Amino acid sequence: MQTIDWVVLIITLSFIVFYGAWKTKGSKNVQDYILGNNETPWYTVGISVMATQASAITFLSTPGQAFNDGMGFVQFYFGLPLAMIIICITFIPIYHRLKVYTVYEFLEQRFDLKTRSLAAILFLIQRGFSTGITIYAPAIVLSSILGWNLNLMNIVIGVLIIIYTMTGGTKAVNVTQKQQMFIIMSGMIIAFFIILSLLPEEVTFHNALQVAGVNDKMNILDFSFDKEKRYTVWTGLTGGLFLALSYFGTDQSQAQRYLSGKSVRESQMGLVFNALLKVPMQFFILLVGIMVYVFFQFQAVPINFNPNSKASIEKSVYAQDYKNLEGQLVEVASEKKQVTLAYVNQLNIETDNKVLKNRIISLGEKEKTLREDAKVLISKANQKNKTTDSDYVFIHFIINYLPKGFIGLLLAVIICAAMSSTAAGINSLASTTVIDIYKRNLKEEKSDAHYVKASKGFTLLWGLIAILFACFGTLFENLIQFVNIIGSIFYGTILGIFLVAFYVKYVKAQAIFWGAVFSQIAIFLIYYFAIYIYPSGKEQLSYLWLNFIGVVITIVVSSRIQYFRNYREIKA
Numbered sequence: 001m002q003t004i005d006w007v008v009l010i011i012t013l014s015f016i017v018f019y020g021a022w023k024t025k026g027s028k029n030v031q032d033y034i035l036g037n038n039e040t041p042w043y044t045v046g047i048s049v050m051a052t053q054a055s056a057i058t059f060l061s062t063p064g065q066a067f068n069d070g071m072g073f074v075q076f077y078f079g080l081p082l083a084m085i086i087i088c089i090t091f092i093p094i095y096h097r098l099k100v101y102t103v104y105e106f107l108e109q110r111f112d113l114k115t116r117s118l119a120a121i122l123f124l125i126q127r128g129f130s131t132g133i134t135i136y137a138p139a140i141v142l143s144s145i146l147g148w149n150l151n152l153m154n155i156v157i158g159v160l161i162i163i164y165t166m167t168g169g170t171k172a173v174n175v176t177q178k179q180q181m182f183i184i185m186s187g188m189i190i191a192f193f194i195i196l197s198l199l200p201e202e203v204t205f206h207n208a209l210q211v212a213g214v215n216d217k218m219n220i221l222d223f224s225f226d227k228e229k230r231y232t233v234w235t236g237l238t239g240g241l242f243l244a245l246s247y248f249g250t251d252q253s254q255a256q257r258y259l260s261g262k263s264v265r266e267s268q269m270g271l272v273f274n275a276l277l278k279v280p281m282q283f284f285i286l287l288v289g290i291m292v293y294v295f296f297q298f299q300a301v302p303i304n305f306n307p308n309s310k311a312s313i314e315k316s317v318y319a320q321d322y323k324n325l326e327g328q329l330v331e332v333a334s335e336k337k338q339v340t341l342a343y344v345n346q347l348n349i350e351t352d353n354k355v356l357k358n359r360i361i362s363l364g365e366k367e368k369t370l371r372e373d374a375k376v377l378i379s380k381a382n383q384k385n386k387t388t389d390s391d392y393v394f395i396h397f398i399i400n401y402l403p404k405g406f407i408g409l410l411l412a413v414i415i416c417a418a419m420s421s422t423a424a425g426i427n428s429l430a431s432t433t434v435i436d437i438y439k440r441n442l443k444e445e446k447s448d449a450h451y452v453k454a455s456k457g458f459t460l461l462w463g464l465i466a467i468l469f470a471c472f473g474t475l476f477e478n479l480i481q482f483v484n485i486i487g488s489i490f491y492g493t494i495l496g497i498f499l500v501a502f503y504v505k506y507v508k509a510q511a512i513f514w515g516a517v518f519s520q521i522a523i524f525l526i527y528y529f530a531i532y533i534y535p536s537g538k539e540q541l542s543y544l545w546l547n548f549i550g551v552v553i554t555i556v557v558s559s560r561i562q563y564f565r566n567y568r569e570i571k572a
Contacts, residue, residue: 005408012412016179016419017160040260045270048257049248050278051181051420058285059188059417060137064390066289067296070217074286075231076484076544077279079241080248084275087249088268090502095255096264101435103255103498110501112509113440118516119250119497120436124429126490127253128462130483131425132469135161138411138418139470140391151471157418158467165423166459180416185281187413188288190406191398195291198401200298200341207344208294214343214360215297217290229542239488239544242551246491248274250498253428292397297340299401303329303374305392316381322374329370336363426466430458488543489527492550493520499551500558507562515558523550 040048065073091103100106104123108116139153196205203211212218222232229235248254248271261267303326304310313322343356398410434455439446497516500507507515523546530541 002404004405008408009412042266042269045258045261046273047181049274052424059414061391062285063289064393066286067293067393068390071220071286072231074283075233075236076240077282078236080244081275083241083244084271088271091249092267093264102252102432104436111512115513119494120432122490122494126486129486131466133483134418134422135466135470138415154467154470161419161422162463165427166456180420183416184413187409192288195295203344211294212290214357215364235542235544239547242547243491246495250494252432253424256428298337305389305396309378313378313381318377318381322377325370325374332363332366426459426462429462430455433458485543488546492547493554496551496554507558511562512558515554518557519550519553522553
């Protein structure tokens with residue numbers, strides 16, 4: 001990094017932190033601290049919802065996901081627009097009418113305290129994990145660039161986020177997210193055009209898409225019913241729908257954004273705004289990853305993008321074997337570059353050369369085999385090594401190929417994304433802890449000032465817990481998939497509780513509580529025996545189905561429990 005990169009990075013981050021703290025200081029009551037005094041306009045609601053979900057993981061892992069697996073990941077979001085419509089029609093009007101601080105307050109009014117507490121605790125567990133990972137994502141960026149200790153970077157980034165979030169609460173999160181989203185999208189658009197400019201002169205954008213297609217990266221739609229595939233149209237429209245319903249409708253980190261809206265209409269317009277832009281945004285980010293992939297068809301690339309893996313294996317007995325694989329990859333990459341350029345030249349004269357296409361495919365398979373062999377050696381050298389490297393692909397491109405000044409900008413993009421989602425996460429964790437656990441179990445009433453102080457204290461606590469979780473980020477594969485897996489394990493049960501509350505008036509408190517407990521245990525077992533024990537890509541069930549299964553189990557079991565309870569009462 002050059003001096004100008006540091007200047008851009010420091011100025012951008014300093015502005016976000018100090019602007020957020022200054023603009024929103026002095027919250028005197030819970031209404032102001034947790035809901036921003038219900039003054040948030042629809043466009044800020046929409047941007048905040050987008051920024052909360054668009055973490056650094058989105059801008060690090062998603063391009064890497066596209067690099068490895070292509071555009072198919074976009075199917076994950078196909079259920080989102082429909083989910084937004086359902087939430088606007090059912091969820092938002094009820095939440096606003098009841099004037100709740102958290103969505104879990106509604107559950108006590110519909111059922112009882114223990115059901116409310118169960119849903120709140122499930123949320124705290126999964127969001128606590130996920131928030132930690134959103135800190136870890138930018139930490140790996142800076143640690144790989146600066147050579148600093150990863151845990152130290154987790155602490156530095158976490159503290160920056162805690163400063164303004166603890167100071168201004170929800171209003172600080174909402175205010176800063178507008179600036180952060182502007183920086184994020186500007187940076188990604190600039191990166192996209194820089195990548196195009198770095199491609200060989202004869203390679204047009206259309207050519208780049210064709211090259212990606214030859215390498216099986218442009219399969220956007222998969223209509224197969226293969227339950228082992230993670231991303232298909234059907235998993236997106238079912239599992240993705242239920243995941244989005246739960247995430248946007250029952251997850252306090254998202255709900256708090258639109259609960260702060262000026263009115264029901266303003267909150268609804270904010271979610272519609274998100275529904276219209278979210279899928280195109282994710283498509284674009286995946287497309288950036290595809291362009292990075294095409295760019296590397298004409299460049300020498302590492303056999304594994306994680307610099308820590310290479311450093312580790314070079315100190316082991318497998319160093320020479322690894323070096324031999326690197327040499328073979330150089331030869332494959334060199335030939336692939338020549339063949340790809342020849343193929344592009346044929347395309348430019350409107351000839352789709354089948355021989356060259358097949359050769360590209362063959363070389364791609366050789367490259368894939370070499371990378372898998374390298375991962376085996378990395379694992380043998382140290383079983384603790386992280387063999388997956390998709391999270392490092394975009395970082396590698398940023399560091400090694402972006403012009404001066406733009407490196408600082410893209411790093412600012414990644415860190416701003418982390419700050420926006422992490423701030424929303426710890427803000428919602430603190431709000432849920434104070435409102436649903438702390439306040440609800442106090443035997444004596446306290447002042448608003450007391451609960452504001454408690455909210456700030458729990459913001460600090462959850463910030464520290466998130467930092468702690470971040471220190472274990474290296475244990476997981478692709479980060480965006482890990483966050484979605486964690487959500488899928490818990491969201492189905494939580495959503496099932498809310499759907500019963502909204503639509504199945506027949507079911508009462510005892511039935512839904514034990515139905516939810518049974519559902520969550522069942523999901524843990526299904527995840528372990530159908531997904532966890534299998535290697536990546538060989539799972540017996542896509543994790544997205546867990547959302548649908550959790551909802552169904554919760555509804556069916558709670559309904560049957562209620563039926564038998566009613567039957568016993570009639571018999572008695």
